[in-house]
Amino acid sequence: xxxxxxxxxxxxxxxxxxxxxxxxxxxxxxxxxxxxxxxxxxxxxxxxxxxxxxxxxxxxxxxxxxxxxxxxxxxxxxxxxxxxxx
Amino acid sequence: xxxxxxxxxxxxxxxxxxxxxxxxxxxxxxxxxxxxxxxxxxxxxxxxxxxxxxxxxxxxxxxxxxxxxxxxxxxxxxxxxxxxxxxxxxxxxxxxxxxxxxxxxxxxxxxxxxxxxxxxxxxxxxxxxxxxxxxxxxxxxxxxxxxxxxxxxxxxxxxxxxxxxxxxxxxxxxxxxxxxxxxxxxxxxxxxxxxxxxxxxxxxxxxxxxxxxxxxxxxxxxxxxxxxxxxxxxxxxxxxxxxxxxxxxxxxxxxxxxxxxxxxxxxxxxxxxxxxxxxxxxxxxxxxxxxxxxxxxxxxxxxxxxxxxxxxxxxxxxxxxxxxxxxxxxxxxxxxxxxxxxxxxxxxxxxxxxxxxxxxxxxxxxxxxxxxxxxxxxxxxxxxxxxxxxxxxxxxxxxxxxxxxxxxxxxxxxxxxxxxxxxxxxxxxxxxxxxxxxxxxxxxxxxxxxxxxxxxxxxxxxxxxxxxxxxxxxxxxxxxxxxxxxxxxxxxx
Numbered sequence: 001x002x003x004x005x006x007x008x009x010x011x012x013x014x015x016x017x018x019x020x021x022x023x024x025x026x027x028x029x030x031x032x033x034x035x036x037x038x039x040x041x042x043x044x045x046x047x048x049x050x051x052x053x054x055x056x057x058x059x060x061x062x063x064x065x066x067x068x069x070x071x072x073x074x075x076x077x078x079x080x081x082x083x084x085x086x
Numbered sequence: 087x088x089x090x091x092x093x094x095x096x097x098x099x100x101x102x103x104x105x106x107x108x109x110x111x112x113x114x115x116x117x118x119x120x121x122x123x124x125x126x127x128x129x130x131x132x133x134x135x136x137x138x139x140x141x142x143x144x145x146x147x148x149x150x151x152x153x154x155x156x157x158x159x160x161x162x163x164x165x166x167x168x169x170x171x172x173x174x175x176x177x178x179x180x181x182x183x184x185x186x187x188x189x190x191x192x193x194x195x196x197x198x199x200x201x202x203x204x205x206x207x208x209x210x211x212x213x214x215x216x217x218x219x220x221x222x223x224x225x226x227x228x229x230x231x232x233x234x235x236x237x238x239x240x241x242x243x244x245x246x247x248x249x250x251x252x253x254x255x256x257x258x259x260x261x262x263x264x265x266x267x268x269x270x271x272x273x274x275x276x277x278x279x280x281x282x283x284x285x286x287x288x289x290x291x292x293x294x295x296x297x298x299x300x301x302x303x304x305x306x307x308x309x310x311x312x313x314x315x316x317x318x319x320x321x322x323x324x325x326x327x328x329x330x331x332x333x334x335x336x337x338x339x340x341x342x343x344x345x346x347x348x349x350x351x352x353x354x355x356x357x358x359x360x361x362x363x364x365x366x367x368x369x370x371x372x373x374x375x376x377x378x379x380x381x382x383x384x385x386x387x388x389x390x391x392x393x394x395x396x397x398x399x400x401x402x403x404x405x406x407x408x409x410x411x412x413x414x415x416x417x418x419x420x421x422x423x424x425x426x427x428x429x430x431x432x433x434x435x436x437x438x439x440x441x442x443x444x445x446x447x448x449x450x451x452x453x454x455x456x457x458x459x460x461x462x463x464x465x466x467x468x469x470x471x472x473x474x475x476x477x478x479x480x481x482x483x484x485x486x487x488x489x490x491x492x493x494x495x496x497x498x499x500x501x502x503x504x505x506x507x508x509x510x511x512x513x514x515x516x517x518x519x520x521x522x523x524x525x526x527x528x529x530x531x532x533x534x535x536x537x538x539x540x541x542x543x544x545x546x547x548x549x550x551x552x553x554x555x556x557x558x559x560x561x562x563x564x565x566x567x568x569x570x571x572x573x574x575x576x577x578x579x
Contacts (some may be wrong), residue, residue, distance in 0.1 A: 007103060026306065026307050033311065034311070036310050036388075036390060037310045038391040039394075041301060041394040044304070047305045048240075048305070051244075052247050053247065056247045059097075059100045059248070060097055060251075085308075
């Protein structure tokens with residue numbers, strides 16, 4: 001259970017959440033070769049809204065599964081997209 | 087059931103911890119960004135106020151002779167091989183023409199009269215653009231300045247969300263409760279909740295769009311593909327045909343709007359047009375052959391471009407009318423008050439609960455240094471604009487240096503002063519000085535510049551000077567009231 005851990009773990013997880021969103025946005029932008037600066041701004045809009053939501057979820061979560069899985073999935077998805085884009 | 091209650095309590099406690107610690111870490115940067123960003127909404131007006139030598143009695147489009155004078159200056163710059171300036175055309179907010187270049191922080195260059203193009207010998211200053219630059223770079227460049235502001239922006243979004251969740255149950259009952267005579271922590275908490283909820287749409291809009299504007303630092307991505315090279319004719323940057331004709335050709339394009347800026351490049355003159363009153367920052371760039379005046383093909387704006395223009399426009403609010411600008415200014419001011427009241431609540435609560443005394447003292451000193459220090463620094467910037475010799479070459483830099491020196495002086499005064507029994511007493515002298523400098527600046531300016539002035543900038547002068555006098559008087563009265571309360575608290579203990 002995540003609640004047994006102190007704030008330190010949650011802070012580290014929050015940083016990981018920010019990194020995962022960053023990775024996913026970068027991956028998404030990289031796989032769309034036609035994306036202009038304006039298109040990137042729209043992806044950033046999604047990322048900007050996702051980061052605080054995810055971090056607050058980290059502080060509300062009771063179990064690792066409820067936050068760890070989405071964060072890992074986001075990071076993995078971003079990494080796959082980046083690899084696909086070369 | 088019992089578990090459920092304790093779990094909810096734990097969750098709330100974690101959210102409170104997140105809100106407090108993140109607030110402590112990011113609020114000083116956020117206060118600077120919000121305070122200066124709100125001032126920057128009126129950057130053109132502040133610049134006009136800081137250049138009282140500009141006396142224009144009529145708002146008019148530049149004449150042919152004025153644009154011919156611009157062309158001559160451009161030709162001279164091109165011949166000497168310097169950086170090519172660009173032309174800012176007059177509009178309702180700034181009736182003078184400016185031929186400027188970007189110096190890394192602001193736009194500098196001669197101010198020109200739109201009737202005949204002669205140079206108005208206005209004092210050199212960064213004007214309101216200083217606040218614009220400072221609010222997102224902290225004068226420290228992209229890294230660390232803008233990166234720091236971008237991270238603080240993310241912090242603010244998290245603070246908004248966690249704050250909403252913390253107060254969710256009592257949000258409506260507490261919304262209209264501002265208990266002025268309550269103990270300080272309660273008063274500041276009421277003010278914090280009230281400003282947070284009432285200004286919520288603005289807090290969200292300004293922060294989200296601000297982060298997107300700093301997107302390269304907040305959420306870095308691969309550089310977008312360079313647009314296909316557009317056929318550009320070679321030739322000198324100085325237009326061979328009258329500049330007025332080029333501007334007229336651009337404005338005649340259906341849906342283009344009114345010309346605002348003109349950029350010069352070898353063979354190509356780009357006229358940026360905008361629709362006055364529009365919320366979106368949809369300036370259309372129209373490229374013209376500077377030798378023949380023919381319109382060059384430009385890629386049409388797609389849906390994503392229009393959406394991004396709206397996002398940028400919601401943050402910058404450049405072409406909007408005076409009412410919408412005032413609404414944004416009020417929204418920005420509420421954001422500034424939200425942050426300040428949060429900081430003051432934390433300080434008052436720590437002081438009242440007699441928590442770790444060193445932490446309380448550090449918090450109180452930091453608040454005075456940032457909140458009062460920034461206000462004093464801005465007033466020093468304005469005072470120096472009035473006191474330094476008008477045509478001294480180094481005055482623009484001296485004004486900026488004065489801003490930072492005044493701030494540093496406040497920081498040192500606050501840090502080195504022995505901690506009083508009541509931490510609130512730390513505010514006395516900085517606030518008194520703020521009130522006095524603001525009030526005297528407004529009075530000085532009214533006596534010095536109002537008599538005999540009948541030009542377009544008169545409303546700006548009246549507004550700024552009256553605002554300075556009102557703010558100064560308000561701060562002095564509030565400080566007087568605060569000092570009485572602090573003395574009362576001390577005698578009660």
